[in-house]
Amino acid sequence: METTPLLRVEGVGKAYYSNVVLKNITFSLEEGRILGVVGENGAGKSTLMNILFGMSVIEKTGGYTGSIFVNGEEVHFRRPKDALNAGIGMVHQEFSLIPGFTVTENILLNRESLNYTVAEEVFGSCLRTLNRPAMTTRAESAIKKLNVDLDGETLIAELPVGHKQFTEIAREIANSSTKILVLDEPTAVLTESEADILLASMRRLADAGIAIIFISHRLNEVLTICDDIVVLRDGEVVLNTPTAQTSVRGMAAAMVGRKVESIAPENNxxxxxxxxxxxxxxxxxxxxxxxxxxxxxxxxxxxxxxxxxxxxxxxxxxxxxxxxxxxxxxxxxxxxxxxxxxxxxxxxxxxxxxxxxxxxxxxxxxxxxxxxxxxxxxxxxxxxxxxxxxxxxxxxxxxxxxxxxxxxxxxxxxxxxxxxxxxxxxxxxxxxxxxxxxxxxxxxxxxxxxxxxxxxxxxxxxxxxxxxxxxxxxxxxxxxxxxxxxxxxxxxxxxxxxxxxxxxxxxxxxxxxxxxxxxxxxxxxxxxxxxxxx
Amino acid sequence: MNAIKNFIEEAGWPRILIAAFLVLLFVAAPFVNVRLDASLSDTLVRFGMNGVMVLAMVPMIQSGCGLNFGLPLGIIAGLLGAVTSVELGVQGFAGVCTAMGIALPIAIIFGWGYGLLLNKVKGDEMMIATYVGFSSVAIMCIMWLVLPYSSPNMVWGYAGQGLRTTISVEEFWQNAIGGIGSFNIGEFFYFPTGMFVFFFLCCGLMALFMRTRTGTAMTTVGSNPEYARASGVNIDHMRTLSVIISTVLGALGIIIYQQSFGFIQLYMGPFYMAFPAVAAILIGGASVKKASIVNVIVGTILFQGILTMTPSVINSMIQTDMSEVIRIIVSNGMILYALTRVTKVK
Amino acid sequence: MNKSDGISQFFIRNAVPLVFLVVSAVAIPISQFSPSYLIQELLIRLSRNAFLVLSLLIPIMAGMGLNFGMVLGAMAGQIGLIFVCDWNIVGVQGLLLAAIISTPLAILFGFLCGIVLNKAQGREMVTSYILGFFMNGVYQLVVLYGFGSLVPIVSAKLLLSRGYGIRNVTNLDGMRRSLDELIPLNIAGIEIPVATFLLIGIFCLFVLWFRKTKLGQDMRATGQDMVVARSAGIRVMRTRIISIVISTVLACYGQIVFLQNVGTMNTYNSHEQAGVFAIAALLVGGATVSRASILNVFTGIILFHLVFIVSPMAGKYLLGDAQIGEYFRVFISYGIIALALVLHAWRRMNDKERARAQFRGAEGGAA
Incomplete structure (x- = not known):
């Protein structure tokens, strides 16, 4: 018998009113492994991630079907906060960073280390002061895990794009409870050398026991880094395989497929x-x-x-x-x-x-x-x-x-x-x-x-x-x-x-x-x- | 029931309250010995005086520049025209025409510069317009002292230079437009036909303009600038044009106002003049993004009605003059309502 | 970025204070004021205005721009002063009591203002500005008609002859300069209001400390990017309201300090002027709609009031008419706000374009 997977998605489906976007999605992810999720635009990747991360748009449009297990326990996230508490960290495509803050401040945004002050007795904990040295230490340790060259005191606005991406990832790692990291097209904005550094960091994180879901259009990257691959098409899993058993061509064929046979060109x-x-x-x-x-x-x-x-x-x-x-x-x-x-x-x-x-x-x-x-x-x-x-x-x-x-x-x-x-x-x-x-x-x-x-x-x-x-x-x-x-x-x-x-x-x-x-x-x-x- | 709900939704509570308040004032008037016909006549006169300045709001709202808090700029152009006409000593209808003729090119130049400025600060137009208006009034205060006007009707007697704060136009062109075809019914009711003709002429021209190709493009720029750009319309030109039209109407509006009022008010006189005009068009049902001629007419009647009726009726009722306070609360309350509402709709 | 670019950037960023520096450098000798007179005047004005100007800092930090709604706080302070005058409590105790009475009022005003501004995101400044006018109407309604009729006012000296409503000018003789002269100090004929400056000093420390708190950090985050702050779990709307409440309460104390120095209160005008002058002074100090420091506050007050003091006399000697100098003062107060707003909006557009252009430059190299 195998160990319980860290994350298991079972028969998950989602329809926006009559429009079915996900059907019967099933896969699992184990500790320290990297799962690549690939698919065309509109294949259902973002909806799946929205469900995993408890985005409010899912609840507002009637929730989803099927079940999700974390560490063998069934979970149902209604808010991103629930997902965060369960140890899922997500790095979105758009940067969610404050430009005028330093790297450290961004990594610890709303999770700052605080000192006791007298004022909090009257006005509550919001008047605690920031403990800068402690924050620096925490941020540095997160950056070290990634093994990238990032100075905690630099302002985000002055960073190159690639380093912003690293800051985002460091933010999720700094949250010690993060067990599963979702990276949505992290390499899209990176130069080739930066992408290589990122892939190396991902491997390190996985070796340290974090499970990673890696969404990318770059099939070569997926092949290099991932342990398992899931290909989505039209809201369905069309391929779920260990990396060794597929190739770029195999993935491409699975992704594009042949959706509507009937409307082939009628040039006759x-x-x-x-x-x-x-x-x-x-x-x-x-x-x-x-x-x-x-x-x-x-x-x-x-x-x-x-x-x-x-x-x-x-x-x-x-x-x-x-x-x-x-x-x-x-x-x-x-x-x-x-x-x-x-x-x-x-x-x-x-x-x-x-x-x-x-x-x-x-x-x-x-x-x-x-x-x-x-x-x-x-x-x-x-x-x-x-x-x-x-x-x-x-x-x-x-x-x-x-x-x-x-x-x-x-x-x-x-x-x-x-x-x-x-x-x-x-x-x-x-x-x-x-x-x-x-x-x-x-x-x-x-x-x-x-x-x-x-x-x-x-x-x-x-x-x-x-x-x-x-x-x-x-x-x-x-x-x-x-x-x-x-x-x-x-x-x-x-x-x-x-x-x-x-x-x-x-x-x-x-x-x-x-x-x-x-x-x-x-x-x-x-x-x-x-x-x-x- | 639904129809009533829809109506309230459409019109908005503040407008209904204001309209109801005005009706109430008219109903109460006879009971406190305020003559209805005199009140009505006053309302109509003030409507004629202020209408054009309210109309000046329309083009800029339509082109997406927001409420023209910078109206004082147009008013200054009008003042320059009026003062110069008095300096030249032209009387009667010709005097007003001279004033307008001189004010027109000045307003066009002011409006053009003001429009260029607003194009550089898209998104922040209203606040900047307010302070551009204020500072131009302040700088004109200096100009009124310095400009070489010399007519003894206008300059300070003891110094022999520097214009007075108020200048009477009685001997020149008081009622030169309002008086045309005006008539009295009974002792108290006076109808300023000329002013109405002028106002409705302006409204008609505006309505016609809004239906031309350029007018359509202007409305479209306000409605969705990206759509307009994709359709080959030059957004900045349209906005500048709207600002020029607004400034010109402001200039004409103040001259109409003065010929009825009988005085030219210089120095800090134009300082707050944008606010009643802004409040009036909003009361008439306009929003920060959409305004029509109907909004202008309805709003001016309601707002000026309240301004006329509150002093007389409320004073007779409680023996105090609360009109100033009511004016402040109603006009600013209305602007506040419009400003906080527009983001909700989005 | 090369060196000449850096220098021109410095001039662009500090254009406003530099212009004021030049204007006062030219105007001071013309005005023929003695240095000791100028220093005395400047000290008085610093002690009067610093508090009011400082109250603007926190909403700027929270990204809500210049808080034109600070006049609400000034109104609250004035109401407190009216009561204290009526009860005939004098000296520093009177000021303290006025502050205590007006605090809950200021909190309420600030709270209302915060709610309204949250509804008008992206146009906070013009809304807070109109809100100031609107509340001015309400204030007049209450003070001119409610006081003495609904709200009991004992002292006939305060009331209009008709029996209700507060007079246009309220005399604060009992409290006049009581804070300023609490710790008397006189150096070379120049009186220094030590206690007031101590209070201002404490308050500056408060602002510095506040920036280091969690709440201050949340406010900065909110000010820079509301969406990001919200997604990080910061309660954005609440943070914005708190920043306005703090600003309103501080403006209320500021107005009390201001009026004790002046000694008389224009019941229906004092608060309006408080807003314009405080904002103009801050902007003259080189602050922008999105960035302001304590240094901006003090340079601003000094430069602004220097020009303010000398311009009528300079105008008189230069042009033979003091009136022109008076109007020039009015012009600079409004003109400086207009200029600062325009520069800010314009710079924002330029920065955006420059950022795109740089991006494109890098890209062109790659292509």
């Missing part, structure tokens, strides 16, 4: 004419926070549907936002042979390029205005549509009748479910909001349309309408479409060619008919690394 009825190069991108860099583009070269042809895929944070969204002038960018972009001014949102619009933003509620819509206004605004501003002269052409004002007529046309055409065209967009469902975004872009009659994450957060029915509509506009009006999406199968279902981004560059461009495994390898950055070592 394709009678389109794919023309000359319409958009030429040369050495493009874009400074979009979290989606940095470093050096992208692309040529998109007239009349095709071009897909851009890749994992989150690898720059696929930055390409569209950079060309549209919404994020600081550099390099050369030529549209229809003419150079396109960057950093100037009106330039691409004037040239006949429109975009549907991935940030629907932040950029794509005027939530507090009507459907009609949302649809026509861009066309009105850039093309002077929907204006009628008044007082003998002295001024031109909104032509409300034409606006309503236009909105009604799109409502019927795209099956937007609403009361009427004057309804406030905020009240619509995500799918219908997305259709409004599409209508806005279509109304400008673009020659080239960027569509970013068009199906994110919308239901299946709307998804189909959106994809069908894109295809229809491409077929009927010859509109060139560049679709950016995290969902590879969705890209494969309507695109002609697909580019995969990795670390702000194009890792490769393949025809959509290639097997998904090949895309998976491009995404995982293994091809890139291979190229580098070669």
């Amino acid at each position: 009825e394709d009678t389109r004419l794919i023309g000359e190069t319409l958009l030429e991108v040369d050495h493009l860099w874009v400074d979009m926070p979290g989606e940095t583009v470093r050096n992208v070269n692309l040529a998109i042809r007239q009349g095709e549907i071009f897909g851009i895929g890749g994992l989150a944070g690898q720059g696929k969204l930055g390409i569209a936002n950079g060309i549209m002038g919404l994020a600081p960018a550099g390099g050369t972009v030529r549209f229809d042979g003419k150079p396109l001014a960057l950093n100037q949102p009106s330039a691409p619009l004037a040239a006949g390029i429109s975009a549907v933003s991935e940030d629907r509620r932040g950029v794509g819509l005027l939530l507090e205005e009507s459907i009609a206004w949302n649809i026509i605004f861009s066309a009105m501003q850039n093309q002077g549509k929907f204006l009628k002269p008044l007082a003998g052409g002295l001024v031109r004002v909104r032509d409300e009748a034409a606006i309503c007529a236009c909105a009604q046309r799109y409502i019927a055409d795209l099956e937007i479910k609403c009361v009427n065209e004057l309804q406030i967009v905020q009240e619509l469902s995500g799918g219908n909001q997305q259709k409004v975004c599409l209508a806005k872009a279509f109304e400008t009659n673009p020659r080239l349309l960027f569509v970013a994450e068009p199906t994110r957060g919308i239901d299946v029915g709307a998804k189909k309408v959106v994809l069908d509509t894109l295809q229809r506009y491409n077929r009927e009006f010859g509109m060139t479409i560049v679709m950016v999406s995290s969902e590879l199968e969705e890209l494969r279902s309507i695109c002609d060619r697909i580019a995969i981004t990795d670390r702000g560059r194009i890792a490769g461009i393949l025809p959509a008919s290639e097997p998904s495994e090949n895309f998976g390898i491009l995404m995982m950055g293994t091809a890139h690394e291979g190229a580098q070592t070669a």
Whole structure:
């Protein structure tokens, strides 16, 4: 008989209302071992971690099914504090550090060593003073465990990114009760040498008896460091194996899988004419926070549907936002042979390029205005549509009748479910909001349309309408479409060619008919690394 | 029942309380020997005097610059116009037109600079606007002493230089606009037709502007600046334009105010003038992010109504003048309500 | 970062105090005041204002900006003083009693203010500012109509002739300079209010000590990043309220100290001026909306009041009109706040852009 595992997850499932995101997840983790959890964006990793860490979003949306055991005892965390008390420490992707505090202060944030003062007799323990020497000692011992070169007195704001990551980890280690450490993509922000140091530290921690859950997209790292590997796809465990029994290719295949067999490309009825190069991108860099583009070269042809895929944070969204002038960018972009001014949102619009933003509620819509206004605004501003002269052409004002007529046309055409065209967009469902975004872009009659994450957060029915509509506009009006999406199968279902981004560059461009495994390898950055070592 | 609930939700308790209070004042008026027709007439006159300054709030709220606590800047432009017109000695309607004509370019220049400044401090507009208003009033105090005006109607008699704190426009252009087509009903009711025509003309132009391409873009910038930017609108231009319009309306507004009031108030006079205008539009139902012409009209009537009625009615009731205190509590309470509410909605 | 960049950064960071230094260096000789007069005046103003200005430090630490709501504390202090005057208790005992009476009131005001400001996150300053106006109305309602009618006031000297409501000017003769002269000291004809400075000294020590406490640490954390502080388990909202309560209570004591020095109280104006002048002085000392130290407090008071004292006379000798100097004083009080707010907001935007630009620079090298 084996010993009781430190953590055991048994049959855990989670649904956000009718949307099932996790099904029957089972795995276990033993003391001193490192478990790698891999999966595409949206495979259910973050939901699983939210459950493990007792985030309030889980309770608020009806809890989860199945059971979790720590040290053989069943636990049910309702608050992060419960998880902390049970010995689970988590390092999130976003830094949770106070910039003006020193490393020591951050490591011991809200767990400071305190001295007795007289004042606390009256006002309570909050008036104890900080015991700096004791804090320094505690912080140093935590840093020592990691075996990194980190000065406790430096301000966080002055640290390089990698050291911030170490500070976060040190904070969890400093909590002596931490038995299980969850690291959510800790190497994503690190340079190669820093990542090596981190991996070495992880090994040390594991040798000291701490169990680690390591989430990463870098399959090579997972292979190097982990003892066991769990691969998630569509909320299910598709692979649970000791590291020795798998390979990069095996993991990639498991991750990407083949989700929807039925919507394989149906190019049989394709009678389109794919023309000359319409958009030429040369050495493009874009400074979009979290989606940095470093050096992208692309040529998109007239009349095709071009897909851009890749994992989150690898720059696929930055390409569209950079060309549209919404994020600081550099390099050369030529549209229809003419150079396109960057950093100037009106330039691409004037040239006949429109975009549907991935940030629907932040950029794509005027939530507090009507459907009609949302649809026509861009066309009105850039093309002077929907204006009628008044007082003998002295001024031109909104032509409300034409606006309503236009909105009604799109409502019927795209099956937007609403009361009427004057309804406030905020009240619509995500799918219908997305259709409004599409209508806005279509109304400008673009020659080239960027569509970013068009199906994110919308239901299946709307998804189909959106994809069908894109295809229809491409077929009927010859509109060139560049679709950016995290969902590879969705890209494969309507695109002609697909580019995969990795670390702000194009890792490769393949025809959509290639097997998904090949895309998976491009995404995982293994091809890139291979190229580098070669 | 639900309809009532919705109505209260929409309008907000403070507004309903204020409206109810005003109705109560009008109902109580006859019982304490306050003449209704005279009160009504006073309310209307004050409505005409203050309406344009309240309207000045609209463009900046719509473009997302928040409440224009920097209105004194526009008022200063108006004062410069008014003083210069008196210096030139132009009388009657022509005098007011001269005042406005001179104030206009000054207001445009002030508004342009002020707009550029506010573009540099996005997110902190309101606090900075307040202090920009205050400091510009203070610096103008020095200018009033130094500027080379010499009309004996305006400068201190003993020193022969430096403008007086209040300057009468009675001999120049008092009621030059308000008097046009004005009429009396009975002994106490006076209706300043000209002022109303002017106010509604301004409202009409504003409504028209808001429906043009530029006006639409301005509203959109306030509603969601990112959306506007993605649609190719230059956010900073729109904001600057809104500030200029607001400043110009502030300048015109104070001239209308003066021609009815009969005096130009210099020095610390404009110091707190932004607050009644801000309070009025909020009482009318505007928020920190959205305002309409209806808000302006309703708010000005309610707020000026209370300002007119409280001294007369409450004084007759309890023999004390509480109007000042009530004004402070109502106007600042309303602003406070709007400021604390907006984050909740988000 | 090269050396010239460092120097220009120093000038940018300290632009406000430097400008004041230059203005006073020019204006002092013109004003023709004797050094001993200036020193005496400065000492008086330091003892008067230091407490009020110090009360602003703690909310800045908690990230709530300049607490324009400190006038609430000043109101509480004034109410305490009115009662003590009415009961005719004189000297230091009177001050002490006033402080005791007004403390619960100040705590209540501070608590209310804290709750309101928590509802207006991101716009604390303008909200606390308007709250000051609003409470001013309430204060007037109570003091002008409630005192003498609902709240019993015995002394007819305090009341308006109509029988209720406190007069516009309340005489504090009984307590006038009682704290300042508690420990008399006179060096070369200059009177030094030793007891007041002792109190200020104790209070500075309190602020220094407070920064070292757990609560102080929580406040700093909250001030720098509310989200992180909350996720670390710090009760952010409560911490913010406490910071405002402390500030309000201290402003209340500050106002009592201020008024005992002045000797008369403008019942309906004193508190309003307290806010503007304290904030302006702090900013002149080089503090910003997010960073302020005790050093800023004292440099600020000295520089601000130096310019304040000399500007009317300098204006008179320079331009032949003292009035211009008066208005110049008004202008600098408001102008300095406007300037500091603009610089702060502008610098914040610039820093953000510079951070991105640096990041991009590193990236460009990699690409």
